Amino acid sequence: MSSTTASAGALTEGPTIPRWLRYAGTPVVLALVTWATLAWVFSQDLLSRETALLNTEKIVDETIQHLYLTVVATLVVLLIAIPLGIMLTRPWSKPVRPLFLGLANLGQATPSFGVLVLVAAITGNVGNGVAIFGLVVYATLPVLRNTMVGIQQVDDHVIDAARGMGLSPLQVLLRIELPLAVPVMLAGVRTTLVIVVGTAALAVFVGGGALGLYIQNGIQLASTPVLVTGAVLTAVLALAIDWLGGIAEDLLRPKGL
Amino acid sequence: MPDTSTAAEIRLEKLTKVYPGSDEPAVKDVSLTIPAGEIVVFVGPSGCGKTTTMRMINRLIEPTSGDIFLDGENVTHMDASKLRRRIGYTIQKIGLFPHQTIFDNVATVPRLVGWDDQRTTDRVNDLLDLVGLDPSTYGERFPKELSGGQQQRVGVARAMAADPPVMLMDEPFGATDPITRERLQNEFLRIQADIGKTIVFVTHDIDEAIKMGDRIAILKEQSVIAQYDTPENILSAPASEFVSDFIGSGASLKRLNLARVRDVEIDQMLTVTADTPATEMRRILEDLDRTTLLLLDDEGRPIRWLTAKDIDKISGTRTADTVGMPVIALVEPQATLQDALDEMLRSNGGCAVVVDGQKRYQGTVDMETAIDAIRNLREISEEHLRKERDAGSPAAGASATREEGAA
Numbered sequence: 001m002s003s004t005t006a007s008a009g010a011l012t013e014g015p016t017i018p019r020w021l022r023y024a025g026t027p028v029v030l031a032l033v034t035w036a037t038l039a040w041v042f043s044q045d046l047l048s049r050e051t052a053l054l055n056t057e058k059i060v061d062e063t064i065q066h067l068y069l070t071v072v073a074t075l076v077v078l079l080i081a082i083p084l085g086i087m088l089t090r091p092w093s094k095p096v097r098p099l100f101l102g103l104a105n106l107g108q109a110t111p112s113f114g115v116l117v118l119v120a121a122i123t124g125n126v127g128n129g130v131a132i133f134g135l136v137v138y139a140t141l142p143v144l145r146n147t148m149v150g151i152q153q154v155d156d157h158v159i160d161a162a163r164g165m166g167l168s169p170l171q172v173l174l175r176i177e178l179p180l181a182v183p184v185m186l187a188g189v190r191t192t193l194v195i196v197v198g199t200a201a202l203a204v205f206v207g208g209g210a211l212g213l214y215i216q217n218g219i220q221l222a223s224t225p226v227l228v229t230g231a232v233l234t235a236v237l238a239l240a241i242d243w244l245g246g247i248a249e250d251l252l253r254p255k256g257l
Numbered sequence: 258m259p260d261t262s263t264a265a266e267i268r269l270e271k272l273t274k275v276y277p278g279s280d281e282p283a284v285k286d287v288s289l290t291i292p293a294g295e296i297v298v299f300v301g302p303s304g305c306g307k308t309t310t311m312r313m314i315n316r317l318i319e320p321t322s323g324d325i326f327l328d329g330e331n332v333t334h335m336d337a338s339k340l341r342r343r344i345g346y347t348i349q350k351i352g353l354f355p356h357q358t359i360f361d362n363v364a365t366v367p368r369l370v371g372w373d374d375q376r377t378t379d380r381v382n383d384l385l386d387l388v389g390l391d392p393s394t395y396g397e398r399f400p401k402e403l404s405g406g407q408q409q410r411v412g413v414a415r416a417m418a419a420d421p422p423v424m425l426m427d428e429p430f431g432a433t434d435p436i437t438r439e440r441l442q443n444e445f446l447r448i449q450a451d452i453g454k455t456i457v458f459v460t461h462d463i464d465e466a467i468k469m470g471d472r473i474a475i476l477k478e479q480s481v482i483a484q485y486d487t488p489e490n491i492l493s494a495p496a497s498e499f500v501s502d503f504i505g506s507g508a509s510l511k512r513l514n515l516a517r518v519r520d521v522e523i524d525q526m527l528t529v530t531a532d533t534p535a536t537e538m539r540r541i542l543e544d545l546d547r548t549t550l551l552l553l554d555d556e557g558r559p560i561r562w563l564t565a566k567d568i569d570k571i572s573g574t575r576t577a578d579t580v581g582m583p584v585i586a587l588v589e590p591q592a593t594l595q596d597a598l599d600e601m602l603r604s605n606g607g608c609a610v611v612v613d614g615q616k617r618y619q620g621t622v623d624m625e626t627a628i629d630a631i632r633n634l635r636e637i638s639e640e641h642l643r644k645e646r647d648a649g650s651p652a653a654g655a656s657a658t659r660e661e662g663a664a
Binding site: 155158159161162163165167168171176180254255 | 315317338339340341342343346347348350351352353354355356357358365366369399400401412415416425
């Protein structure tokens with residue numbers, strides 16, 4: 001998450017690194033690492049049970065599956081956590097605020113592996129649905145908390161002026177509070193994305209497949225090429241998504257802040 | 258500025274606010290009429306409920322009981338957001354929207370009430386001009402790119418945008434340094450002279466109250482009105498010990514806040530420009546038996562004081578605008594004598610130069626003129642009071658009643 005905090009300083013950053021270089025540097029490095037890893041993997045003498053996993057088609061499939069779990073889980077988190085976060089900043093919701101924050105905290109405090117397995121055990125099910133459910137439980141807190149903090153940190157005087165000029169409560173929310181909360185909310189979304197993309201590697205234990213498959217099989221088969229493929233691709237995917245998140249934060253931050 | 262909407266009278270009837278969980282009301286039974294087109298200043302010690310009372314007028318604080326009338330219409334229970342669009346609102350902390358340009362900030366209320374783009378654009382540009390900010394320079398900037406004083410001007414422009422008949426101003430100049438505050442006050446008085454809105458102005462500073470107010474309501478705890486009258490009458494005849502304590506010592510000095518530079522006799526200095534030959538300058542000084550000349554630039558703005566010694570220094574390499582004392586003390590005609598005296602003391606000189614809005618020379622005012630003016634003011638107000646007392650007028654200096662306010 002250090003990348004998240006680092007991005008907060010991007011505004012004050014001097015002209016040391018040009019923006020295009022910051023944007024272009026990461027994908028170049030990630031592509032090189034991926035290429036080097038795969039080149040090394042395919043140069044090894046592979047057993048048949050290894051080639052069943054280590055072929056382009058299978059790797060692409062599982063990468064897509066990994067992305068699928070990440071994107072769907074994150075979207076579900078946004079759908080739940082943003083409206084909930086807005087609701088919990090309204091004055092009338094004060095009594096229930098600790099309850100929801102407690103639940104979200106609980107979800108994140110429980111080890112992610114535990115959450116996934118627990119969900120599978122309780123529902124008696126495996127597959128994408130269970131994996132996504134577990135990821136959502138685990139990764140809701142950053143978006144929820146940042147939505148609340150983002151709205152609460154808006155200057156009271158700005159809101160007072162807006163109300164005093166005759167903006168309705170909904171207009172104050174949509175035109176003032178949410179736009180001003182965007183930078184903090186985006187940081188939360190980026191954190192959630194990174195958590196989800198990393199945790200999705202555990203989806204394999206509840207029948208969710210994805211790149212965790214390589215890590216699990218790599219250990220079981222005692223195969224270094226399989227294990228390295230899974231580990232490196234998961235890391236590359238996480239860094240790539242964090243990179244996209246950083247660009248989104250820069251582009252979507254309101255001007256004038 | 259073509260202002261079509263007229264100012265509206267505000268009437269408060271037995272307005273009371275009790276906060277939940279509190280036995281004592283924060284504001285108790287305030288009844289007050291604020292005449293259309295006047296600036297009424299609520300002034301009082303902190304915690305007296307002056308801001309609460311003001312915020313009940315646009316119902317940012319809902320009154321517990323009592324009624325608010327705007328232009329005779331009871332607005333106590335109408336839709337609060339719609340009511341607020343008819344009432345301009347500025348606060349000490351300004352509260353500009355940081356993510357919107359200056360133009361968009363000022364355009365907020367016109368857009369809310371559905372003005373078309375052309376009308377909104379014209380209005381915003383007019384207003385930015387009015388408060389001294391060039392629309393083409395500042396319109397597309399964001400609030401953080403402006404100085405505190407400039408932001409305050411935008412705040413005032415934003416409050417006036419949809420031409421509301423009524424404006425509420427909560428210590429609008431309180432966060433600025435003394436010099437900027439004085440300037441903003443004078444600019445605002447100049448604007449108000451044109452637009453004639455009904456303005457409720459809250460401050461804790463009695464000097465500001467005397468300067469800005471057509472009337473002053475001095476409030477004590479729970480917004481109980483200790484006195485509601487013109488600044489002259491409050492200074493001449495405080496209604497109670499509370500009021501005289503609040504005014505503090507030096508009521509005569511405070512009269513300086515009442516008299517404007519434009520009300521006193523303005524002297525004329527001998528003026529020259531940099532083109533005037535030094536010999537000519539010396540001749541003028543000798544012929545007219547004066548000791549100093551005032552040097553103006555090409556636009557007619559005062560720049561230097563020149564004495565005979567300074568003129569001697571003028572040569573081929575030193576032009577007139579590099580010798581002599583720079584002109585520091587500048588006042589506009591709507592500044593108070595207090596402002597003028599401040600300027601004189603600050604600049605270490607015996608007189609201040611009067612300039613117009615474009616900083617062009619109009620004349621000078623000196624210390625004696627100011628002191629004479631204060632003496633006159635005191636005599637006039639004492640005379641006035643004596644007459645009222647002789648006539649047995651019950652209103653003289655008495656505490657506020659609605660009837661009196663409406664009169």
